[in-house]
Amino acid sequence: MVGELTWQKRLLGLWLPLAGFLVVALFPFTWMAATSLKTNAELYDPKAMPLAIKHPSLVHYIDLLRETNFLVWVANTMLVAAIATAISLLLGAMLAYPLARMRFRGGALLAIAVAVTYLIPQTLLFVPMADLIGRMHLGNTLTAVMLTYPTLLVPFIAWLLMGYFKTVPKELEEQAMIDGASRWRAMTRIILPLCLPGFLSAGIFAFTLSQNEFLYALLFLSKSSVRTIPIGVVGELIRGDAFYWGQLMAGALLGSIPVALIYSFFVKYYVAGLTAGAVKG
């Protein structure tokens, strides 16, 4: 009797809602996969069951790789994301370290200023940014986005790293300096290695956000050879009113896989970083 009740409770309280959340979260990806594997004849057959695939075919993937610059976009996206992440981590750490661990005039005010900059929206900046990039003659270069993405990433990374830096006891650094180490040495040899998980989660954030970025890429990268995946897929597989759904879904799925892989390897750090601000701060 009691066992039966718990079983029912578990079904209603856990399995059914969990299944519901999973279906909602995953069905768009299933639909993407199903679409990308169908031939056009099957895809546009009004009588076919939408999620079933009768004659699986890789034709859309082959067309995507042969007829578009997809692989170039992948390479561009990775390069841009890697460099923007590296710049952002470096600048973010240079900003966060003194703000979290040193006492100096104006430090507290500056920390608040960094938090506020994070709230300056991209939509407020894109018009002048386009003007600035134009005057620097950086239009249609990957440099344009490598320089502008860090503006979106640095304040956030600095804020995240400040949290991590603060968790290391100040005595560690003082001890090292009493033993004769310089500030620089204490920082690079003692504190930074301890904050590696912080750098990892900040890095994953920056990397995925760079792959995700759309507005600056849309503004600055109009030539196919310099496009990133989101801009390439939307810009070249939708031509006017014509949607190449098979290729679009193949591209969307292939473009999602690297990000999904990266984060499933680091999901622990990703979640830790995601919740660091919400729970600690």
Added chain:
Amino acid sequence: MSKILEASRAGALSAPAHRPFRLGAFMERESVFSWLMLTPPLLFLLAFLGYPFIYGVYLSFFHKEVARAASFVGFGNFVKLYNDPIFWQAVRNTIIFTGVATIFKASGGLAMALVMNQSFKMKSVTRAALLLPFIVPTVLSTVAWQWILDPGMGLFNRLLVVSGLATTGPSWLGNPTMAMISIIMVNTWRGLPFFGISILAGLQTIPVDLHESATIDGAGTWGRFRYVTLPSLMPVILIVTVFSIVITFFDFQLVYVLTGGGPANSTHLMATYAYSLSMGAGQMGLGSAVALSMVPVLGLLLVALTLFVRKD
């Protein structure tokens, strides 16, 4: 001459003899070390964040079209917007979009967290799967949604037809009301995991004995949720909500890809309207004015939220 004498009498000239300047020691001072490190990132942010920001504010007071000289119009752009029905529609849409989507995401995220907080097998795989919508590049999943919502061949309407529930499905992105519902739905789908995972982390910090003592005091499942879980979660929910409001309010890609602001400007958000004015119509001054108007509107929204929470 007398000045030098005075200075030397005051000891200024002889000072180096007592305390020689050493670069190493100077660099070891906390303030010097700090500012040396802070200067490069601050210069970068000033050039690529500060300058565009100030220039954006400046532009909003000018009539500026692409490739033409700017002419000062004072508050002219804002007066123009005040009399522009599409602007007010965009303001209304932005508030509805942000408000409704945030309520859905927060309540759905709370439910997701409560479900995920139980112990079951394959938990980390499930968590990874539930986070996917939040991880995948927004534009790519939005394109998939555009295909799901396609009136003829899209998944939703095909399922309606195949299952015999309807002969034709609604035009999801084709009429103003449905299009608004659709963009809210897609935003909710994408943002829900962020709430879910953050609230889950909050749940795991609630001490077990709080629940135990509530049970001893006679509280049932609902009572424990109402008087223990929810109050302990409030700080987390509030922070995540504010964070999400800010992000949702400035959302651009979702509407740009799904509807482009249509049909007939009915789903323009302030961000997409700013974009279409400045980049589509080449009215950079006017577009900047729309972008700038977002700040006070967002401020009011956040103040309203704070007041609402206080009253509660």
